Structure formats: structure tokens, C-alpha cells
Amino acid sequence: MGAGTELGRVRGLGSAKDGVHHWWLQRVTAVGNLVLMLWLIFSLVRLPSLDHASVVLWLRQPVAAVPMLLLIVSVFWHFRLGVQVLLEDYSHGAARVIGMLALNFYVLAGAAAGVFAVLKIALGAA
């Protein structure tokens, strides 16, 4: 351990001003993904049919729409952190900056579109 203060060590903040936060959120969202993805697979497999009417009727229920919104947040957050690690390992310089920007736009645009689609169905507009 370095010459930092006890408090600094507890907070886990080095010169990067960001300690184990990324690592921890990757674990928290991993558990979220585990629960929510298994819920999604079970729910879809149990639906009598996967046609438009069945899926919309199912997603109109709050017990389906709310977990689906949580799933989008958990999965997108999780892979946002995960792909960042990939970019940090294999890309450098300008390519990394562009890659990170593209990743952020992809995650935000994708999550917004997904959330909007769920809300549109859940609030009865589709």
C-alpha cells in the first residue's frame, strides 16, 4: 500500500479519482442481469405465442413492463462498462477516444429507444 491516508484508501481514490467504482458496478449490474435475463427468458418461453398481440398484451402489464425497463438499464449499463474495458485494452490514442464516444452514443441512443418502446406499449399506445 502506498503513502496515502487511511480515508483515501477506504475511498479507493488514486490519481485517477475513480477507484473500484467501475469494477463494483460491473458486479452489481451482473447480478441484475442474471435475475432479469432469466426472468425474460422464462417469461417469453412461457407465453402461449410470440405473435404481436401476445407480446403486446404481456408487456402492457406492469409486472412485465417494470422488469423490462430495469433489464434495459442493467444490461446497457453492464455492457457499457464491459466494452469500455475492451476498448482500453486494445485501442489507443485517437481510436480509443472515437471508440468511447461511439460506445456512449450507442448505449444512450439504444437504451432510450428501448425504454421508449416499452413505455409506448405499456401506456397503451401500441
Place this chain on the structure above:
Amino acid sequence: MAGRPISPRPLSPHMTIWKWRVHAVVSMTHRITGNAMAMGAVVLFLWWLIAAATGPEAYALFLSVATGWFGILVGIGFTWVFYQHMASGIRHLVMDTGQNFDLAANRASAFTTFIASVVLTVATWAIIFTTKGF
């Protein structure tokens, strides 16, 4: 590395010379599966949701592609990719608690992730094929 003293001590693994072990394969597979889902399955998931929100015609197009032979192939593929990432992800979480570092047990858990992902994929699609009629 030129000029390095020759000693009988083992060198740390070299970038291009290593032995393929199941633990290393699981580690690399975890990265490949996670990123493949992020860049592939996520787009298909969004297509499905947005098509459902758009209306019956848009959804019918999605369903016709998804239930074609190529769509089913991709579906089975991503199902395995997900279960494999899930299994190695759970193994990651267990190892984060400081457990499963005994060599034999670690090797066994690495191997188990592949068995589990194949069994779960077969089980999931067996149910889909027998209940969904495609």
C-alpha cells in the same frame, strides 16, 4: 530479451508461447461472448421491442426473419452465447469472493461452464420447438 542472464528459473509466460488450458479458454470466451452480445444481440433485442411498439406489420417482418432458418440459427447461437457468459460470469462472481482458486476445483468450474451452457441451450430450445410450433 537480449542480454537477459540465463538462469534455470522459470520465465513468466511468453506472449506467443503458452499452453491451452480450459481456464484460459473460459476467460477469453467470457470477453468474446460479452462483447458479441453488446454489439449483436442487443441490436436484435431492440429490433424486437421497437417492432412490437411500432405495430403488427413491423412486428410481422421481425417474426418472419426470426423464425426463418437463419433467424433460428442466430437465436440458438446467441442463446448459447448468453448462457456461456452467464455461467462464466457467475464463476467470476464466485472467484471475486476469494473462492475456487484451488487448481483442480478451478479447472473443474471452468469446464462446468461449457457443460452448463450447452445443456441450458438444448433445454431452452427443446421447449421452444415443442411449444411454439416453429
